[in-house]
Amino acid sequence: MKKKLLIVAMLVVVIMTTVLLAGCSGDKMQLGFMESADGTAEYLKVNIKDYEGKTLADLLKGEESLGAKFNEYGLLSEVNGLVPTDTQYICIFTTDESKKSVYEGAPAPIEKDGVTYYESGFGVNDLVVSKEVKYLFIIITWA
Numbered sequence: 001m002k003k004k005l006l007i008v009a010m011l012v013v014v015i016m017t018t019v020l021l022a023g024c025s026g027d028k029m030q031l032g033f034m035e036s037a038d039g040t041a042e043y044l045k046v047n048i049k050d051y052e053g054k055t056l057a058d059l060l061k062g063e064e065s066l067g068a069k070f071n072e073y074g075l076l077s078e079v080n081g082l083v084p085t086d087t088q089y090i091c092i093f094t095t096d097e098s099k100k101s102v103y104e105g106a107p108a109p110i111e112k113d114g115v116t117y118y119e120s121g122f123g124v125n126d127l128v129v130s131k132e133v134k135y136l137f138i139i140i141t142w143a
Helices: 002-027 056-062
Strands: 028-034 042-047 076-078 088-094 110-112 115-119 135-141
Touching: 076 088
Parallel strands: 028 135
Antiparallel strands: 028 042, 088 115, 088 135, 110 115
């Protein structure tokens, strides 16, 4: 009887731990960073509990560990170690197809690690933070 009670108690602990861990992951979103479009992505999971529904700019400014810097025009000039040169810029790609660039000649979607990203037609002040959306920051050389 004691053995059965111990097994049941351990099973309850395992189930509760699993539920708690699953609940914690619900407040995170994935951000990716690449030195170039043909490079390898480095991913970070960011806690968005305080940013859900706010802008990506709010998240980047609030999360000091990302090291985001903005120039005098409010454009992203550095993030998570990505520092473009004078002939480069940081381009944001998103999994939110409704936010993709639609101009003639816009780059085709890219696929990284099984996820499709679209060049964003919006800046960090217009992109909304959501656990359903992933963002990829890529250094691009001006054409």
